[in-house]
Amino acid sequence: MALFVFNSASKMVSSPLVIVRFLLICVTLLCNSLAEATMNPTPNIVLILTDDLDVSIGGMMPLVKTKKLIGDAGITFTNTFVASPLCCPSRASILTGKYPHNHHVVNNTLEGNCSSTAWQKTQEPETFSAFLQKHGTYQTFFAGKYLNEYGSKKAGGVEHVPPGWDHWFALERNSKYYNYTLSVNGRAQRHGQNYSEDYLTDVLANISIDFLENKSNRRPFFMMVSTPAPHSPWTAAPQYESSFPNVKAPRDPNFNIHGKDKHWLIRQAKTPMTNSSVEFLDNAYRKRWRTLLSVDDLVEKVVRKLEVRGELSNTYIIFTSDNGYHTGQFSLPMDKRQLYEFDIRVPLLVRGPNIKPKQTSPVK
Ligand SMILES: *[C@@H]1O[C@H](CO)[C@@H](O)[C@H](O)[C@H]1NC(C)=O
Ligand SMILES: *[C@@H]1O[C@H](CO)[C@@H](O)[C@H](O)[C@H]1NC(C)=O
Ligand SMILES: *[C@@H]1O[C@H](CO)[C@@H](O)[C@H](O)[C@H]1NC(C)=O
Ligand SMILES: *[C@@H]1O[C@H](CO)[C@@H](O)[C@H](O)[C@H]1NC(C)=O
Ligand SMILES: *[C@@H]1O[C@H](CO)[C@@H](O)[C@H](O)[C@H]1NC(C)=O
Ligand SMILES: *[C@@H]1O[C@H](CO)[C@@H](O)[C@H](O)[C@H]1NC(C)=O
Ligand SMILES: *[C@@H]1O[C@H](CO)[C@@H](O)[C@H](O)[C@H]1NC(C)=O
Numbered sequence: 381m382a383l384f385v386f387n388s389a390s391k392m393v394s395s396p397l398v399i400v401r402f403l404l405i406c407v408t409l410l411c412n413s414l415a416e417a418t419m420n421p422t423p424n425i426v427l428i429l430t431d432d433l434d435v436s437i438g439g440m441m442p443l444v445k446t447k448k449l450i451g452d453a454g455i456t457f458t459n460t461f462v463a464s465p466l467c468c469p470s471r472a473s474i475l476t477g478k479y480p481h482n483h484h485v486v487n488n489t490l491e492g493n494c495s496s497t498a499w500q501k502t503q504e505p506e507t508f509s510a511f512l513q514k515h516g517t518y519q520t521f522f523a524g525k526y527l528n529e530y531g532s533k534k535a536g537g538v539e540h541v542p543p544g545w546d547h548w549f550a551l552e553r554n555s556k557y558y559n560y561t562l563s564v565n566g567r568a569q570r571h572g573q574n575y576s577e578d579y580l581t582d583v584l585a586n587i588s589i590d591f592l593e594n595k596s597n598r599r600p601f602f603m604m605v606s607t608p609a610p611h612s613p614w615t616a617a618p619q620y621e622s623s624f625p626n627v628k629a630p631r632d633p634n635f636n637i638h639g640k641d642k643h644w645l646i647r648q649a650k651t652p653m654t655n656s657s658v659e660f661l662d663n664a665y666r667k668r669w670r671t672l673l674s675v676d677d678l679v680e681k682v683v684r685k686l687e688v689r690g691e692l693s694n695t696y697i698i699f700t701s702d703n704g705y706h707t708g709q710f711s712l713p714m715d716k717r718q719l720y721e722f723d724i725r726v727p728l729l730v731r732g733p734n735i736k737p738k739q740t741s742p743v744k
Pocket of ligand 3: 558559570573
């Protein structure tokens with residue numbers, strides 16, 4: 381059954397909608413029939429969502445353990461595109477399975493419906509987690525960055541816990557690594573800047589491990605871990621602060637050239653970029669990679685914990701990102717939001733029951 385889902389998925393271009401469709405099919409059909417037909421327990425699902433992780437400019441390179449533990453143990457989709465190359469609209473699509481013109485989250489502000497009261501009223505009751513909780517028998521857990529404006533006073537503050545989540549550890553507002561507030565099931569938990577207590581990627585890893593130890597063993601679980609990395613401000617863990625000293629943004633054929641046949645905005649980019657822009661983007665590129673080393677550790681901790689608990693073979697693990705990134709392509713120093721490969725193409729790795737190891741889709 382799962383194999384069928386992935387065979388048909390592999391024929392199309394995968395998108396967040398594929399992820400959501402997979403989750404829904406799993407809950408409504410597959411899991412129940414699988415459980416009844418084979419007496420296997422209903423599979424668990426872990427979704428690891430990174431922030432601004434590209435696949436076109438080498439973003440997966442530092443994630444050595446992730447590629448081994450998820451991609452090599454299952455399937456790597458190489459044609460995965462997001463519905464919008466911007467955090468909040470893309471996350472809203474991942475959560476609802478809808479395109480932005482249907483969920484109406486148009487940018488990263490409250491006025492643009494990012495975590496707005498209108499979103500809370502019309503869309504949030506229909507996220508896949510709400511369905512998982514309502515129609516499945518899943519225990520649901522969320523940790524990390526939700527929507528950029530989550531926790532805003534005007535939208536209910538951190539007291540607001542969206543429907544569908546039994547265990548809620550969400551970051552107030554946008555990506556940070558230190559000095560942030562988490563909503564712990566609706567109560568503010570303030571964090572400072574002590575590495576061993578507050579570094580957000582590690583806090584998320586620790587909370588996730590805690591959840592795996594605390595949860596009931598009688599019901600399947602859905603766990604979503606949403607890392608702020610590798611989004612700015614790109615603060616590395618102390619042990620990774622000087623990793624990759626010589627790494628630079630790739631000098632691909634589209635690096636630092638004039639995108640003369642591209643749309644208006646891109647044609648305005650100054651070409652060639654100034655040396656200080658190039659230095660800045662190379663530095664950002666290295667810092668992004670350093671933050672990913674902690675994501676790689678998080679993935680390893682979660683996989684190992686599932687393994688020692690004997691739950692790994694019955695758990696789907698999905699690894700992806702909300703949008704890509706660029707550093708110097710067509711002389712755009714750095715950001716996302718453009719309609720080109722580097723910003724819309726994202727990683728998608730999936731392992732789990734009935735998924736054969738070492739597959740790529742499309743087949744190489
Ligand atoms: C925000 O969402 C509401 C409810 O879907 C919609 O009526 C409104 O037009 C949206 N705002 C924008 C700016 O799209
Ligand atoms: C976001 O979208 C809203 C509604 O269209 C608009 O009023 C606002 O200016 C936009 N903000 C940004 C930063 O694009
Ligand atoms: C955290 O906040 C403290 C106190 O406001 C400040 O001194 C420090 O620079 C901040 N650290 C980071 C990493 O933002
Ligand atoms: C950071 O936290 C650790 C563990 O709680 C503690 O031992 C250490 O003293 C703290 N460091 C600072 C500078 O507060
Ligand atoms: C995570 O847990 C480990 C092991 O208990 C601990 O050493 C580390 O300080 C914790 N990190 C954070 C940021 O909480
Ligand atoms: C796990 O249980 C401990 C002890 O009851 C509790 O303090 C902690 O918050 C729980 N963690 C999670 C992630 O549920
Ligand atoms: C910019 O860098 C290039 C290549 O490294 C070098 O040839 C050029 O002299 C530099 N320009 C300035 C103004 O420093």
